[in-house]
Structure formats: C-alpha cells, structure tokens
Amino acid sequence: xxxxxxxxxxxxxxxxxxxxxxxxxxxxxxxxxxxxxxxxxxxxxxxxxxxxxxxxxxxxxxxxxxxxxxxxxxxxxxxxxxxxxxxxxxxxxxxxxxxxxxxxxxxxxxxxxxxxxxxxxxxxxxxxxxxxxxxxxxxxxxxxxxxxxxxxxxxxxxxxxxxxxxxxxxxxxxxxxxxxxxxxxxxxxxxxxxxxxxxxxxxxxxxxxxxxxxxxxxxxxxxxxxxxxxxxxxxxxxxxxxxxxxxxxxxxxxxxxxxxxxxxxxxxxxxxxxxxxxxxxxxxxxxxxxxxxxxxxxxxxxxxxxxxxxxxxxxxxxxxxxxxxxxxxxxxxxxxxxxxxxxxxxxxxxxxxxxxxxxxxxxxxxxxxxxxxxxxxxxxxxxxxxxxxxxxxxxxxxxxxxxxxxxxxxxxxxxxxxxxxxxxxxxxxxxxxxxxxxxxxxxxxxxxxxxxxxxxxxxxxxxxxxxxxxxxxxxxxxxxxxxxxxxxxxxxxxxxxxxxxxxxxxxxxxxxxxxxxxxxxxxxxxxxxxxxxxxxxxxxxxxxxxxxxxxxxxxxxxxxxxxxxxxxxxxxxxxxxxxxxxxxxxxxxxxxxxxxxxxxxxxxxxxxxxxxxxxxxxxxxxxxxxxxxxxxxxxxxxxxxxxxxxxxxxxxxxxxxxxxxxxxxxxxxxxxxxxxxxxxxxxxxxxxxxxxxxxxxxxxxxxxxxxxxxxxxxxxxxxxxxxxxxxxxxxxxxxxxxxxxxxx
Ligand SMILES: [Ca+2]
Ligand SMILES: [Ca+2]
Ligand SMILES: [Ca+2]
Ligand SMILES: [Ca+2]
Numbered sequence: 001x002x003x004x005x006x007x008x009x010x011x012x013x014x015x016x017x018x019x020x021x022x023x024x025x026x027x028x029x030x031x032x033x034x035x036x037x038x039x040x041x042x043x044x045x046x047x048x049x050x051x052x053x054x055x056x057x058x059x060x061x062x063x064x065x066x067x068x069x070x071x072x073x074x075x076x077x078x079x080x081x082x083x084x085x086x087x088x089x090x091x092x093x094x095x096x097x098x099x100x101x102x103x104x105x106x107x108x109x110x111x112x113x114x115x116x117x118x119x120x121x122x123x124x125x126x127x128x129x130x131x132x133x134x135x136x137x138x139x140x141x142x143x144x145x146x147x148x149x150x151x152x153x154x155x156x157x158x159x160x161x162x163x164x165x166x167x168x169x170x171x172x173x174x175x176x177x178x179x180x181x182x183x184x185x186x187x188x189x190x191x192x193x194x195x196x197x198x199x200x201x202x203x204x205x206x207x208x209x210x211x212x213x214x215x216x217x218x219x220x221x222x223x224x225x226x227x228x229x230x231x232x233x234x235x236x237x238x239x240x241x242x243x244x245x246x247x248x249x250x251x252x253x254x255x256x257x258x259x260x261x262x263x264x265x266x267x268x269x270x271x272x273x274x275x276x277x278x279x280x281x282x283x284x285x286x287x288x289x290x291x292x293x294x295x296x297x298x299x300x301x302x303x304x305x306x307x308x309x310x311x312x313x314x315x316x317x318x319x320x321x322x323x324x325x326x327x328x329x330x331x332x333x334x335x336x337x338x339x340x341x342x343x344x345x346x347x348x349x350x351x352x353x354x355x356x357x358x359x360x361x362x363x364x365x366x367x368x369x370x371x372x373x374x375x376x377x378x379x380x381x382x383x384x385x386x387x388x389x390x391x392x393x394x395x396x397x398x399x400x401x402x403x404x405x406x407x408x409x410x411x412x413x414x415x416x417x418x419x420x421x422x423x424x425x426x427x428x429x430x431x432x433x434x435x436x437x438x439x440x441x442x443x444x445x446x447x448x449x450x451x452x453x454x455x456x457x458x459x460x461x462x463x464x465x466x467x468x469x470x471x472x473x474x475x476x477x478x479x480x481x482x483x484x485x486x487x488x489x490x491x492x493x494x495x496x497x498x499x500x501x502x503x504x505x506x507x508x509x510x511x512x513x514x515x516x517x518x519x520x521x522x523x524x525x526x527x528x529x530x531x532x533x534x535x536x537x538x539x540x541x542x543x544x545x546x547x548x549x550x551x552x553x554x555x556x557x558x559x560x561x562x563x564x565x566x567x568x569x570x571x572x573x574x575x576x577x578x579x580x581x582x583x584x585x586x587x588x589x590x591x592x593x594x595x596x597x598x599x600x601x602x603x604x605x606x607x608x609x610x611x612x613x614x615x616x617x618x619x620x621x622x623x624x625x626x627x628x629x630x631x632x633x634x635x636x637x638x639x640x641x642x643x644x645x646x647x648x649x650x651x652x653x654x655x656x657x658x659x660x661x662x663x664x665x666x667x668x669x670x671x672x673x674x675x676x677x678x679x680x681x682x683x684x685x686x687x688x689x690x691x692x693x694x695x696x697x698x699x700x701x702x703x704x705x706x707x708x709x710x711x712x713x714x715x716x717x718x719x720x721x722x723x724x725x726x727x728x729x730x731x732x733x734x735x736x737x738x739x740x741x742x743x744x
Contacts, residue, residue, distance in 0.1 A: 033136070033156060035062045038084050038192070039095030041139055042146055045189050046094060048181075052188050054146045056139045062156060064088070064134045068098070068165040068194050069292050069305050070127060071263035074214050076272060078103045079263070080127050081292035082135070082148075083193055086170040097170065098192035100294055101135075102142065103127065103150035112136055112154035125155040132160040145295035146191060171196045171290045174302065175221060178246070180253025187258075187293060187300030195302050196290045197260060202227045202313065203283040204236045204257060205680035206730055207276060207714035213296055214262045215276040215720070217308065218683025219285065224256045232319045232674040235281060236684045240632035242673050250636035257683045260308070261301035264291045268305050276304075278714035278725035281680070282313030299682070316712030317397065317729060320675035320705050322738045324399040329702055330492060330567045330743055331401035332580065334622035334691060335736035337390055339375040339408050339482065340452045343383050344432075346412040347439045349481050352376060359479050364552025366544070367479030375480075380429050382718050387452075387459045389724065389731040394487075395465035396728070397709045398738055402492035403565055404468075405582040406485045407624045410452040411477030416445040417454065423461050431458050450474070453485045466491065475520045475529035476561040476582075478551070484561045484582040484623065486527060496564040496577055498526035503613035504562050504579070510609040513602055518554065527563035527582075530606060531556045538594055547593040547642050547649075551586045555602045558584045562606060567743055575743040576618060578697070579610050583623035589688075590634035590649075593641060596627055597651045604659035611660040611694060618741075619694035621661055624734065626688055627651045629665040661692035664704040664739060672705070678735045680711040691737050700741040711735045 036056075041063060043055045065082035072078055083098035090097070103109065108126050111118035117125055117133075125133065134157040137148035171194035176183040200222030209215045218236075220227055225245040226236050233243045236257055240249040262276035291304035325331040345353035351369050358370040377383035394400060415434035421427055432455055435444040447454075453470035460468055472485030488495075498505040507524050509517065511532075518531040531554050534542075542550035551557035561582045566574040585599045586592040603621060610617050627634065627649075635647025655661060665687055668676040677685035693701060713730030717723060724730060 033062045033134075035064050035134060037090035038063050038065060038082070038097050038099050039090035039092050041099060042096040042191060044092050044095040045185050047185065049185065052144065054139050054141065057141060058139060060136060060138050062134060062136050063099070064132070064159065065098070066132045066163055066165050066169055067127065067129050068169055069264050069303070070129060070267040071292070071294070071303055072267040072272065073263055074212065074266070074272060076105055078106060078127070078267070080129075081192055081194065082133070083165070083169040085132070085168045094189055096189055096191045096193050098190075098194065098292065100145060100147040100192045100292065101137070101150065101153060102147050106150055109135070109150055109153055109155050112156045115154070115156045117155045117157050120158065125158060128161070130161060130163045130165060131158055132163055133158050143296070144298070166194065166290060169194055173198050174258055176255055176258055178252045178254070178256050180255040183253075183255025184300070190293045191295060191300065193293055194290050195293055196288055197258070197285060197302060197304060198222070199286055199288045201285040202234065203279045203281055203285070203310070204683040205281055206710075206712045207279045209275065209716045209719055214266065216262075216299075216301060217260045217276055217279040218257055219260065220256050220258070222284070226254075226256065232314055237677065238628070238632055238684050238686045240628070241676070241685070242669060249631045254684055259299055259301050259683065260289075260291070261294065261296070261303045263294060264303040264305040265307050273721055275720045275722070277308040277310055278717065278722070279308060279310055280312070280714060280726065281316050281712035283310045284313050285309065286311050316708040319708045320672040322398055322705055322707050323703065323740070325402070325740050327570060328743050329740050331399065331738050331740045332403045332405070332578075332620060333398050333401040333736055333738040334405040334407075334582070334689060335394075335398075336407040336584070336624045336689060336732060336734035337409060337456070338732040338734065340386065340390070340456065341376045341383070341410040342412065342452045342455065343377055343380045344412070344415065344434055344451070345436055346414055347436055347443070348414065349412060352410065352412065352481055359481065361479040361552065363554065364479050364557050366549065366551050367557055369480050384428070384459070385718070386731055387456050388463065389728040390456060391459040391463045391465065392728040393707075393709055393731065393736070394460055395463055397707050398736060400466050400489065401738055402489050402567060403580065404487040405580055405622050406453060406487060407582070407584040408482045409450050409472070409485045411474050411481045411483035412451045413446045413449065413474060414443050415451040415454065416447045417458065421458060431455065450483060450485045453487060457487055471495065471527055471563070473525065473527050473529040473561055475523075476559045478558040482584075483558065484584055486563050486580070486582065488565060491568070491572070493565045493567050494574070495526050496566055498524050498528070498564070500524050502564070503609045504528070504530065504606055505564060510613065511602070511605045512608065513555075513605045518559075520559070527561050529559035529561045531559035532602065534595070534598060538598055541594060546591055549592045550595045551592065555598050557586060560603055560606060569743055578618040578620060581606055581619065581621040583621065583625060585624065585626045587626045589627045593649050593651060597649075597654070600625070600652045601654035601658070604654040604657075607659040607661050607692075607694070616696045617694060618697040619661060620691060620697060620739065621659070622689075622691040622737065624688055625652065625690050628687055629663050629690055630656060632686070655692060659692065661694055662698050664691040664693055664701070667701065667704045668706065671703070675706060675708065678706045678711065678737065679733065685711075689734055689737055691739055693739070697741060702740045702742060704737070704739045706735045706737050708735050
C-alpha cells in the first residue's frame, strides 16, 4: 500500500506504537477491525438506479478518510466531510468516495475505547481539516443524505495530520449531464465528495435564502449550451420555454444546472451570520471554488469552502424594461408584494403580531397558522424599508402605472391617513392613525383602504411619485390574512359606481358555476371579492397534501377580487371602463392541482359573466396564478400525476377555453421571449404571474412586459442582517407585470 493505513489495535497490544503526534501508547484492545471503502457505504449507482439508499444502511462500519472540509449551519450545527485519498478508493466511478459527518454542536468526536486514537488523544479527537482518520460509525440517512452522526461515530485512529485535502483527494470539476435524471445520478455518485466549481460558471437566478439552511446560488458551467446563447437568452428557462436549449416542450429537465450552498463558507469564516455572496443572474464566477456535495431538501448542493468571487454580467433589470405610458395610453400592473404586513396589532386578527394566539379556520385547516409568525416584520424600520424599496420600484421601474393590482398585502383596515400627513411631513409610523382596540364596524379608523397598501401609497408620494389611492375588499383575504388589492392614481383612473344589475358587482352575479355562491357574492360593491363552494366531486377527492390537496372547501382560500375602473384621458375625462380581476391562486404548481384547476374555472366564469353581458367589455384578469401558462406544465405529457392520471395537468384549461380571455404571456413570448418569465425556481426562469385580456382590450394592447427587478436579484437580505446589495431590486420574490393599452 502506498498510503498509511489504520493501525490495528490488536497489533498495538503486542508492541509499543509511536503515534503520528509522537505520543507512545500500548493498547489493550483485542478487537480486529475491517476498514471498508466509503464507496461501499455510498453504494454504486448504476444508470437508471431508483434506489439511492445505502447498501450498508444501519450497519456499523469502519472507514478511513481525510477531513476535507468543515461545515456550519445557521443554527450552529457543525459537521465535516470525510473523503478517501484519490489512490485509496474502491476505484468505482459510480460510487462516491466521500461522506458527510453531522456533528451537532460539537467540535470534537469521541475516540473509541481501547483504540490507538484513545491511547494517543484521550477521550476526544478535535475535528481538524487535513487529518486522516479511521472512524467507526453507524450508516445513517437524513432526508436522503447518506451520513454519519457524531453521536454514533468514534475515531479509531488518526493516521496522519496536516494534509492538504485537495492535494490528496479527488475534487472533480463539476460537469453534470443535461438530462435531469442522469444529473441526479451524477450528483448522487459524488455525495459527500469534494467537487470543483470552475471559474466562468454563470449564475442563473438571484441568490435565495432560507432561514434554516442559509443561502443558495444556482449556476451553470460557462461552456454549457445555455450559457452560449445570445445576450439575455444566456440563462436557464424551463423546458417548455422557446429559448430552452433543447427543442420540444419537455426534454431534459436542465440537468446541467448546479447549486452552491454556504455550509462551508460559514465554517471557513467561523461566523454564524455568514451567507453566500448576493449573486444575481448572469453574474460570472471568477475563481474556481471547491466544496463537499450535500443533499438537502432534494437538492444536491456544493457547499463551497470560500465565498464566491463574482463579476457582474448583464443587468437583469435591463431585459425589456417597462416603458412609460404614452399620452393616449394607460398602464396597468400586477405585483405580488410578498407578505406586506405592517407592525400594528390588528384587533381583528389573531396572527399578525407577537403574542397573538394564531388563526384557525375549520373550513380551511391547511390555512391555520400558529405563532411565531415569520411573515410579520421584526421592526417597523424593516417594514418601512421594504415599502420604500417597493415604492421606488413602482415609480422608477414600473413608471407609476395608472392602476396596480397587488397580491399579498396584509388584510387589515384599522387605520386612516393622518390628516397631518404631507409628502414632507416626515411622520414615520404616524403617517397613519389607527384604532388598535375596536373590532369590526366599531373600529374608528377603518376606511376601506387596506392599511399596508394605504401606507405604501403614502411612501410612493414621499418618494416623489404620484398620488395613489388604495382599495380592496377584505373578503378577498385568506385565513392567515393576506389579500389582493388595488392601488390607483385618482388623476388617471377612478372606481366606477357599483350597480345592483352589474353582472359581477351586483347583488345577483351571473357567474355560471355549478355550486352555491358564498354570501359575499350578493354584496353590491366595487371592488368586490367572489367565491363559491367547491363542487362535491372535488371535495370528495380532497386530501391534506399533494396533487389532491385543497385549501378549504371553497373554490378560493383567497377569493378572486373584481374592480371596475374608468380610465381618464389627458383632460381627466372618463375614456373607457375596464374590469380588473385580481387573483392569487393556491400554491404551488405541482400540488393542489385539482383545487387550482377549479380556481381557474371560476375565474373563467367571472370573466365569461362580464363578456356575456357585454362582449366588448374590457377585461384584464391578472395576478399570481401559481402555475405556468401553456405549453408549460408541472407534469410533462405522460408523467404520472396520481394513479392513472397523467400529465399534462393543464390547470388553466378553463381560462384558455371558457373565459373569453387571451394570455398576454403569448404576446410576451412572441415579442421578447428572452424576457418572458416572472419568477425563478431551482435556477430556472418560469412564469407564475400572468395577465389575460378580453378581445376588445387585446386589440388595444401596446405592450406587455414583466419587469425583471426581483427574481434575478438576491432576496430577503434583511433576514440575514444584510443591506440589500442592489438597492430596490430583489425586494419581492416575484417580478411585477405591466400592460400598456391605448385609452380608446
Ligand atoms: Ca431543457
Ligand atoms: Ca398588522
Ligand atoms: Ca392581532
Ligand atoms: Ca385603512
């Protein structure tokens, strides 16, 4: 053997052994040990293998490896990667030669009774990169990650110290195959091993952060086919997108992508608050970086040891930006403002403030929430900072649309604008006056304007933007307390009067849907939320999770909200009326499939009711539909959805076939495919936020764009105590949409 092997305790008993540290010992242990290859623990992953469990699961084994890297998670849990010297592996390229050791809060691992390590070091070995050790451990698994755990791991021997890990173990340059299944096998074959991310790799989505695991950055090799595409097209789109690298709606799953995490960076820097660099899409990695492959939340993540060195590529915000509306045009936007909760204790809600008990709804148990409420801002300053960034985006990047449909504002109305407020009054929190005691109709300052949206309107004015008015029907809220809403400029648009005979705003809406409408449907108001019971055939299939999951027994957990506006011409005269239908369907694309399909059907029925009343009506339906437009689908053709139900799921079929509306995504794809997306997930661009136009409105559409000011930028900086790296950009997880239409 060319390399040092573990000393046998049995041998040690017969002679005095001088350890690596020069310490002499004589072991009493008689046990023989059988060191096996780590590859035997990880298992050989053949092509098409569906079983990724360890062939040695649950067994106690001895392995030998070099400590290549330490890890540290945001909760303070430590760990390390162990990998065999390149010349001491099983020689099988289909099995990994490394393994992760989870070590809880400890910096040491116990030594085995009677082992050379114990004789040499006493009860504990201190984890040290560059030590080559022999351990006895139980083969465990944690959500698919094959690992040892410090509690059942003992160091048997320290074979050598002071090694340069990357000089003695293999750290292959990452090069995953294009096909998703093959890519998963590829990463599984490297689980626990060091891999090298080469320089020139290109970031494919804004850094994402998760409180429990830290941050992640998705990327592709600089020489991948997607990176070679022209200009802004050089990124990863879901397969169905026309700019995906392979032909056809569903092809390879973009297996060439990889993701980098920061468990290693945190350990290297010895700082719990360390987080991977705030990368944005198109950034280029300028220095090669190595790290162990770790499996977390179904993602094989390279936990790089050093923070990323990045160079900015294209600026995502410059990809088909919104143009200001012209003289005889009006712009209407839609924006998911991501949990815009204020820091006022709503007396009508039990889940918007510290100390609240939680919100429950027997009709929608899935929507129940318990304290602590992680969507409520930590401080008023944090809340205001988010609003300031959203205000800046609405003014600078969306060019102050006449009307903005919003999703995820707080469903609270216990405040009014302080009469003392002016653009320059600098009242801070006191810009609103609130009654935080009286509930329901007894509340003194309830005024029909949802408070966080109302305050956002004031922030827009303080920022130098135009005057906006906030409106919304609180009946559009879900159990937790988020709702859709509207911001409009009174100078450019006004709310039409709600008539009792109106096909949707009236007391007997003409929405053709097979079940009983909710009581709210009889309200005569503008704007107005609408909802109905789910059909029995759907309720009978509802389950707690997966594709059959339902958020309650109504069509919507967050009712669709209709508003009828008149747009004004440059003289302030009413030019045309338009119905806006604002939506926030249940999430996410591959769960709650039946439920979301009904939501699309109901939205189609609302639109059809308007168009049957007046086929020339201007209707714009929009919002976060939480599923992709055709031909994209979370389930490829022939893919199993459940039982013998196969893809595509075509959840928006009702909209395509029965609403009378056309998807403006088709306009975007035709006009500027490289910018046709609104969200990034697993490193790929996709579309969740959509706008749909009636025939008459479609003829007046001048442009429809998605403003790429969020999804491609690092998000949620405040969660990690950071300043936002890109000013206003990255304040929400969704990109807003703006459609510009001719007034007549
Ligand atoms: Ca593809
Ligand atoms: Ca509140
Ligand atoms: Ca409350
Ligand atoms: Ca209010």
